[in-house]
Amino acid sequence: MEGVRHTRYGWWLEEAGPVEATRPLEGDTTADVVVVGAGYLGLWTAWHLKALEPGIDVVVLEAGLAGHGPSGRNGGFVSTLWDDLPILRDRVGAPRALEVARASERGVRGIGEWCENEDVDAWYRAAPTIYVATSEAQLHSFDDAIEACAALGVPDEVRPASAEEVRARCDAGFLGGAVLRTSATVHPARLSLGLRARSLDVGVRLFERTTARRLTAEAVATTPGGSVRAGTAVLAVNSATAGFPGFRLAHAVASSHMVVTEPVPEVIDELGWTGGEPIADGRTLLHYTRTTRDGRIAFGWGGGRMGFGGRRLSRLEMDPDAVRTARDDLYRFFPQLRGRRVTHAWGGPIDVSPTHVPIFGTRGRVHHGFGFTGNGVGPSYLGGEILARLALDRRDGLTRLALVEPERKLMPPEPFRWAGGSLIRSALVRSDRADDAGGRASFLIRLVAGMPRRLGLRLPR
Structure with a gap:
């Protein structure tokens, strides 16, 4: 598309600025814990490991640059799992479903506190998420979550919102919707790169441009340049999980794509969208949108192509058709933007859980987490807490959550x-x-x- 900078990494990582890569692994080493993957989940796991046991030796292996995968390219919605309460209730019953939803709030609050305590300017801003109906067919898209929260005694977590209330928050002609009380937004790349920097500060050994070709049940990770033999291992590689033996049917892979405008503060003011609320619509392949600190509107569409197993496919990151759809839908959502420039476009893979909620567990001496289904920013913080405890064999309320070792639900095999x-x-x-x-x-x-x-x-x- 003419005039649009369409890249793998997108505007967030460009704005956050470059980092100097750490050296790749050369030779063999040992560690207490080896973490494969340096996105949010892997880095939060490493951070929580060092917080729980400061003297522990943690090695993190990353095939590219830490924080440059989906963790640095997503929409920056820091969400809970309250809107998944109906799914959780159906699978594990009301008491355990409530435990998971309440625990997921740790991510929203924990990330904000971490940014403040660690002096990381990740543009953290607490604000409720607004689910909106853009057509009559979407008006009942949120009923299940609203009903479940009301039935289980937490009606304020996801509540209905009239057209008047929604338009008071963003006057874009929405027909109504719902409000998810506990959420926030961040600059995803500033958060992931800030987490990378602070992890290095506390002594995590990070080897970038180091692909783990094999990870055994005995916690031995083999790379092109050497190996890591550890007491225990954590597999935290998002959509690449299906490429590891034992996980080939664990999830599906799809893609989501985003565009961002030039600064348009006057349009944001005209819309009355000044409270920082992230917005998502009621489609199955949803749209999601938010503002940025410098007055841009970022807009995404979850309707990208399907991946094949755990393979890295270029169309999952660079899909002109999906980007064109996202751009056109942006202008349909906000006709006030016609004539204003879309400056950047990008995309990336998401790991689609068969149950729509993330999954954690243990196989041998390897602990794993995957299946965030496009909602990983907040839940990955909780996931890091869970995996750190599993790696240290510290069993507590977090490791007993229903997200850990759930009843297995598998995807069909390829093709x-x-x-x-x-x-x-x-x-x-x-x-x-x-x-x-x-x-x-x-x-x-x-x-x-x-x-x-x-x-x-x-x-x-």
Whole structure:
């Protein structure tokens, strides 16, 4: 697209500035814990390990640069799992579902406190998330979460919002929606790179541009330049998890793409969108949008292509068609932006959990976490706390949460996962577009779009 800087890394990482890579691993070494992956989950795990046992020797291996994967490129929504309460209640019952949802608030508050205590300017701003309906068909998209919260005695966590209330927060013609009380926004790259810097400060040994080709159940990680033999290991590689033996059916891989405008503070003022509220709509393949500290509007669409296993596919990061859709939908959401420049575009993979909630557990001496389904900023903080405790064999209320060693739900094998996922994605795109136009998709499209739910799988939104 003419005039748009479309790259793998996007505006967040460009704004945060470059870092000097640490040296790759050369030769063999030992450690108390080896962490594979230096995104939010891996770095939070390393941070919490050092907080719990300052003298512990932690090695982190990262195939690229720490914080430059999905952790540095996402929308920066710091969310809880309250909107997943219906799913959790159905799977584990009301008491355990409430435990998980309450524990997920640790991420929203913990990240804010960490930024303040560690003097990391990650643009943290606490504000409720506003779910909005942009078509009549979306008006009931939030009913399950609203009903579950009311039924379990926490009606303020996700509550209905009238069209008037939603428009008072952002006057973009929304038809109504819901308010998720506990949430925040951050600059995702400033957070991930700040976490990288502070982890190095406390003695974490980080080896970048070091791919873990193999991770054994005995906690031995093998790389092109050497190996790490550890007492225990943590696998925290997001969408690449499916590339490791034993995890090939654990999740699916899709992609999400974002665009960001030039600074438009006058448009934000015109909309009355000055409270910093992140906004998401009621589509299955949702739109999500927020403002930035310097007066831009960032806008994303979760309707990118399907991945194949744990392979890294260029279209998951650089997809002109998905970016074009995101840009066009941005202008449809906010017609006041027509004539204003979209300056940057980017994308990346997401690890889609079969249950829509993250999964943690242990196999041998390897502890794992994956399945954030595009909502990893807040829950990865909690995940790091869980994995650090598992690695230290400290069992407590966090390691007993229902996210740890849940009843297994597997995705289909490849190539059926990719083929079926691509077919379902196409049906969901068509169904959402029909809803936007005020119509209804054909019976066949609705039949295909509803297949995951009939199979017991949960897809975004």
